[in-house]
Amino acid sequence: MPIRAISQVATARNGLGAFIVPCKRVTLTYCNWGGSSQGMRDFLTKDLKAIAAKHPQIEFKVMKKEGHPIIKGEYNNGKEKVISVRKRDPLWINDKIYLLTQQSGKKLIKNFGKKQDVESQNESIRGIWSPMHTDPSVRHRV
Amino acid sequence: MSILRIVQKGIRSPNVLSRSFTVSKQNWTYAPSVVTPKFIVPADLTSFGDYKRAGSQIPVTNADAAKAPGLVALHARLQLPESFELATLARSLTFIAEGNQYADNAGMALFGKNLVKYYVTEYLMVHYPRLPAVILRAALNAYTGEETLAQIAREWGVEADNKSEMEKFLVDEPKEFSLGRLSFDKVDTNPERGVTVVEGGVNVQQAAFASVVKSVIAGVHAHNGADAAKQFIHDHVISRHIDISQMFQFQFPTRELTNLCSRQSLEPPVARLLAETGRLTVSPVFVIGIFSGSSKLGEGQGNSLLEAKSRAAVNALKNYYLYRPIDPVVPSDPKYDGSLIDGSAVVI
Numbered sequence: 001m002p003i004r005a006i007s008q009v010a011t012a013r014n015g016l017g018a019f020i021v022p023c024k025r026v027t028l029t030y031c032n033w034g035g036s037s038q039g040m041r042d043f044l045t046k047d048l049k050a051i052a053a054k055h056p057q058i059e060f061k062v063m064k065k066e067g068h069p070i071i072k073g074e075y076n077n078g079k080e081k082v083i084s085v086r087k088r089d090p091l092w093i094n095d096k097i098y099l100l101t102q103q104s105g106k107k108l109i110k111n112f113g114k115k116q117d118v119e120s121q122n123e124s125i126r127g128i129w130s131p132m133h134t135d136p137s138v139r140h141r142v
Numbered sequence: 143m144s145i146l147r148i149v150q151k152g153i154r155s156p157n158v159l160s161r162s163f164t165v166s167k168q169n170w171t172y173a174p175s176v177v178t179p180k181f182i183v184p185a186d187l188t189s190f191g192d193y194k195r196a197g198s199q200i201p202v203t204n205a206d207a208a209k210a211p212g213l214v215a216l217h218a219r220l221q222l223p224e225s226f227e228l229a230t231l232a233r234s235l236t237f238i239a240e241g242n243q244y245a246d247n248a249g250m251a252l253f254g255k256n257l258v259k260y261y262v263t264e265y266l267m268v269h270y271p272r273l274p275a276v277i278l279r280a281a282l283n284a285y286t287g288e289e290t291l292a293q294i295a296r297e298w299g300v301e302a303d304n305k306s307e308m309e310k311f312l313v314d315e316p317k318e319f320s321l322g323r324l325s326f327d328k329v330d331t332n333p334e335r336g337v338t339v340v341e342g343g344v345n346v347q348q349a350a351f352a353s354v355v356k357s358v359i360a361g362v363h364a365h366n367g368a369d370a371a372k373q374f375i376h377d378h379v380i381s382r383h384i385d386i387s388q389m390f391q392f393q394f395p396t397r398e399l400t401n402l403c404s405r406q407s408l409e410p411p412v413a414r415l416l417a418e419t420g421r422l423t424v425s426p427v428f429v430i431g432i433f434s435g436s437s438k439l440g441e442g443q444g445n446s447l448l449e450a451k452s453r454a455a456v457n458a459l460k461n462y463y464l465y466r467p468i469d470p471v472v473p474s475d476p477k478y479d480g481s482l483i484d485g486s487a488v489v490i
Contacts, residue, residue, distance in 0.1 A: 003398070004391040005280035010290050010382035012297055017381025018374075021219055024299035056218035059211045076299045121383050132417040132429045132443070 011121075021057045022104045025074040026097060029065040036086040040069040043090040051094070055101055071096055075105025177238050177327065179248050199245050202232040202321060212301065212322025219299060220358065226365045234357035235300070237326035237350035247357040254356030257363060258286050261375045261474065268470045270386065272463050277389050284384045292351035294378060300324050300354050302347065326350035355379075372474060387460055395455035399432065399439070402462060409435040411458065413451045416441065430454045 014020055030044060031037040044062060052060045068086035071093065075081075081103065083096050131139065184192035207213055207228035217231055238246040262285045266278055273281065284290060303323035310320070326346060355378070363371035392398055399411050417429040429443045430450040440461050442453025471478045 002393075003274050003276055004393070005276045006389050006391050007280055007287075008284040008384050008389060009287070009293065010284050010379075010384045012293070013381060013383050014297070017377035018221065020298055024215065024219070057215055059215040061211070076297050078296070121385075130429075130443075132419070132427065 013121075020076065021055075021101075022076050023058050023073050023101050024076055025059040025061060026100055027061040027063060027072040027074070028069070029063045029067075029071075030069045031066055032064060034066075034068070037069045039087065039089045039093060040085055043093045047090055047094055051097060058101055071100060073100030073103065073105070075103070077105045079105045079107075081105070177240060179238065195249075197240075197246070198242050200243070202229045202236075202244050204229045206318050207232040207321055209316065209318035210320070210322035212319070214322075216299060216322065222358075222362070223366055223370075226361060230361040230365065231358070232321045234354050234361055235321070235324045237324065237353050239325070239327035242325070247353055250357035250360040251353040252356075253363070254358070254360035255286075257359050257371055258291075258356065258375050258379055261372055262286050262380060264472045264474060265376075265380055268472045269466055270464060271467065272465050273386070274463060277386065277463070280389050281384060281386055284389075285379055285382065288345075288348050288352040290379075290382070291355040292348040294382075295324075295351040295354040298354075300351060302326070302328075302350070304328070324350055324354060368474075387464055390456070390460060390463070392456055392459060395452050395459060399455045399458055402459065403434055411439060411455070413454060415447070432458045 014022070028040065028044065028048070030040040032041075048060065048062070052058075068084060071083050071085055073081045081100060083100070085093050085096065088096075180196040182194045182196050186192070204227055210228075210232070213228055213231055213235070217226070217228060222231070233245060234247050234250060236242060236244055236246045238248040259282065262282055263278075266273065266281050266285075270278075270281075301323050303320055303325045305315075305320075310317075359371055359374060362374045396411075396413075403409065403411050411432050411434050413430050413432055415428060416431045418427065420426040421428075426445060427443060428445075428447050428450040429441065430447070430453075431441045432439045432451075432454045440454050440456075440458025442450050442455070442457050444450035444453050473480070
């Protein structure tokens with residue numbers, strides 16, 4: 001009657017030891033001709049260099065592509081988030097790049113805290129309340 | 143002739159409800175396998191300096207590696223120190239394969255694997271000194287198994303080099319960009335959507351991803367020393383979560399506990415009913431304690447006496463096996479004193 005083991009795979013707790021920035025790549029597309037890319041072209045020439053220098057852990061990829069410009073964030077969990085920046089000014093694009101770089105890449109949860117409770121990985125220290133362990137003299141009697 | 147078993151994982155089309163079939167390996171074009179390192183054996187077998195690895199030994203230069211944006215970003219993401227060369231990181235992303243242009247990470251991965259297994263083993267053995275061997279092995283595997291290490295590499299943002307040469311040529315991609323992606327022999331382990339090879343062969347993709355973590359650990363050890371490698375393993379591997387208490391599977395817990403008590407020269411365990419309610423109803427609850435002499439070893443509750451008793455025995459066994467000493471010191475710590483157990487001298 002040996003003890004048998006049930007195999008597990010250790011799950012990540014990003015930030016407990018090392019912190020890995022979840023966003024790995026931001027792709028920016030622009031069109032040389034289209035008017036909807038005007039803001040993006042301004043952004044690329046003026047602001048991108050400073051932002052890229054501020055985030056060395058994120059790869060910034062600039063692509064010349066026909067059509068309206070987009071920005072796309074790619075994350076370590078394999079997810080992608082795409083935002084259209086058609087006819088937007090550089091300040092707005094800057095805000096959205098900030099949004100993409102600071103995200104975890106997980107799906108957004110609606111009503112967080114209201115409907116979705118946080119589930120702990122650890123067991124409760126206090127334990128579960130038990131009626132069996134209360135003093136019999138003060139137990140509730142039906 | 144060995145057989146690969148294939149099962150259909152999900153239902154993709156309504157016509158194919160479920161499939162389970164066997165394919166002979168000879169007809170199976172995807173037969174995955176990891177290339178093993180080949181060595182050039184000198185004519186004089188005793189000239190040990192002349193043994194060499196076959197295949198490319200050309201290292202990536204730091205100048206080339208710095209041109210790969212993925213590689214530079216990965217270096218920053220892992221917060222590797224300046225002294226960890228980009229060329230080493232590029233080598234970590236080269237998995238052993240036939241016809242590699244640059245030197246592969248096979249040697250680094252082997253060394254890194256031994257490092258990570260050593261540090262995790264000492265951590266487990268010191269933090270849980272009473273774990274049975276099977277559970278210790280399972281816990282070690284949960285931390286350092288290929289599946290976990292491959293998962294870590296994915297969470298680092300390592301990407302496989304899935305682009306073909308033609309695709310790279312068409313988008314006019316500089317050849318250095320490929321250094322930032324994990325290169326391995328792209329054996330298609332998932333030949334068809336929804337079909338997974340469950341038996342036979344090796345998951346090359348998983349082995350390749352796992353080799354990245356092992357090689358980076360070896361690289362940290364080479365460039366920054368043993369202490370940095372230990373810290374890196376603690377930060378990236380040991381900081382992950384496993385629940386050892388859920389790893390136990392007892393077949394006969396009460397018998398196991400009796401054996402344990404006799405092994406530890408304790409009085410044989412006795413089960414005593416501590417509390418009960420609704421014995422004659424459809425949902426009775428019993429609380430049973432397991433005692434050895436006057437000391438309570440464990441407690442369990444259940445809907446029947448037998449269930450409560452075996453839960454109590456499991457609880458007692460886990461209380462024993464999952465014992466954790468206060469302030470554990472691992473052998474690789476400078477303040478470790480081998481003559482002390484649990485912080486005090488051993489009296490023989």
